[in-house]
Amino acid sequence: MMNDWDVIVVGAGPAGIKAGEELAKRRLKTLVIDRKQEIGAPKRCGEGLSDRWVTVSGLKPDPTWARQYINGAILISPKGKKIVIDSEKMGRTGYIIERKMFEKFLAANAIRAGAKFLLKTNVEDLVMEDGFVKGVVANNMGDTLELRSKVVVAADGVDSRIGRMAGLNTLLPLAEMDSGFQYEMAGVDLLDPHKMELYFGKSVAPRGYVWVFPKGEDVANVGVGISGTDEKTAREYLDRWLENNKRFENASIIEVNAGGIPVTKPVDEFVGNGILLTGDAARMVNPIHGGGMGTALEAGGMLADVIKEAIEENNVSKEKLKKFQDIWMEKHGKEFANVLKVRHFFEKLNDEQLEAIADIVVKGKISPDVFVELSHGQGLGKIAKGIIKSSPSIAKLIFEFIKR
Amino acid sequence: MVAVVNRDKCMYCGACTSVCPKLALELLETRIKVYADKCIDCGLCVKACPVGAIRLEERK
Structure with a gap:
């Protein structure tokens, strides 16, 4: 050597x-x-790895590792409203690898x-x-x-x-870490095998979300990230979510994962x-x-x-x-x-406020694409304008937050 | 008190080591090594653990 x-x-x-x-x-x-x-x-x-990064890295998607083509996401609000994002039309596709x-x-x-x-x-x-x-x-x-x-x-x-x-x-710092836990599962009844599912709500995942990332027609990474400071463990949240979700009745675990996620x-x-x-x-x-x-x-x-x-x-x-x-x-x-600013804003919202935002998207007042913008640190203003009539208090919160 | 890792529960993911202010925990291939002399029983690792594998116990 x-x-x-x-x-x-x-x-x-x-x-x-x-x-x-x-x-x-x-x-x-x-x-x-x-x-x-x-x-x-x-x-x-x-x-999850987007095409953009595959290209930046000088790679081409290879079947040995690019398991499932992803053309969008489905966001699920605390009360179960579904927001479908078609990322193919935005040119933002990717893979679960x-x-x-x-x-x-x-x-x-x-x-x-x-x-x-x-x-x-x-x-x-x-x-x-x-x-x-x-x-x-x-x-x-x-x-x-x-x-x-x-x-x-x-x-x-x-x-x-x-x-x-x-x-x-x-x-x-513990408060800046999410505690993550995940099962790779087979026999999963997916909403759409080419879309990532993300579930929001304080009882689902305080400060975070539950994700279902398809790796095949009925295989997926099913995980949760929660605030590191939470009294309960990430595993407890995920197990409870799965128990309460009939769609996973026939699914079972093929791999168990955990980790800290810096946020x-x-x-x-x-x-x-x-x-x-x-x-x-x-x-x-x-x-x-x-x-x-x-x-x-x-x-x-x-x-x-x-x-x-x-x-x-x-x-x-x-x-x-x-x-x-x-x-x-x-x-x-x-x-x-x-x-990070956008994240801090959303951390402050309760389930009712999240629901109100989901509502204006479902009613077509703003495009679901706004959630892609949020993940790039943009789009809060659009939400404020779309929500000003139905929930002026949320619009006010946003305007105050942006000004700071 | 000192951090004690339950090896049956541990996923050796390193979430605990990331938040330990004293480098009292080290992620090895299939276990977390605890340097008891460095542990200040702050309990951050207990909260960080995604599976509840760490407890603070009386020092022997």
Whole structure:
């Protein structure tokens, strides 16, 4: 095992694998390591990926991982009103993927580009010299390895330990995390096998929603995300929802998943001397729907350019690497800040108010497309205008909120 | 008190490790390792856990 690398990437999820590929393509000697014995499993994910991100990542949907074509969503209000979003006409289609196959597919691409992988390898410490991260000390199946590099990329997920070891504040406040729980189920009676179902309401999922993401004609990821501060567990909410839902009478579980979902802003600092955070570790996650695969994949190319330049100039200081954060924030910072605002507005609404909003959409006062806009941090104004006659109090809330 | 993980319930998803202010919990391949000396029994991990696998127990 060679132990001198240009870059060591810790964490072989979408962010780390894609970073590995992009770094290797730039002729940097790159090692990707992961604590697990298998890439892609266990998943902590609803597995939705939009076409836009597939394209941005330079990929084509491949049948080995693109399980089910998705052309829209059905939102279900607390009282059961259904709002159907046809995203095909908006050019926003996507797939429910098989994470395990997807990540192995990505890893094969990275390896073709020249990256090396090492699994079942847990980082125990960072190699620190003169205030710079210079590699990692890792346990590889019982053997301690000192792996040295010019730069370490921490792609170790929402529970990023590497970032914190390097002194970056990646601690996630409990109130800014959703607690997630999911079953992959077969024998599911889907409303539409090509549409994602999202159920809202305080009793269904306080501060979050229940999702049903089709992976086939009768297979789906059925999950819930709730506020981390809730007294009850995510599992309790999901089990109760399934018990009360006759459509799932004949469904049964083929996989159980759990995880914390960051629903907040990106971390304040993505970078330190010789280290850089990406993906969930930097919280590149849309704080409304919790999706983070797309931005994680896209970040690979961005960080590889910055690292390539830094290594060529023999300057991997925090100041130099900060260019990555600047590029990322320039592209997504404003949008994600708006998305977070929209999220905070909806968190304040009770079920009755949610119902009133669903009502004006069902009655055709505003297009269901507004919910797609909301997930991009836009559209609150449209809702205010549509609802001003039927529920002036909600319109007032929105106007006051926008002004702030 | 100290955080104790029920290994039968644990999904080793890492939700607890993300919110632990003291790095007292570490996600390993199929378990959560608790560093009892670092635990300050704040209980954040107990709430974060999606399946209720963590409890605070008296230190032995």
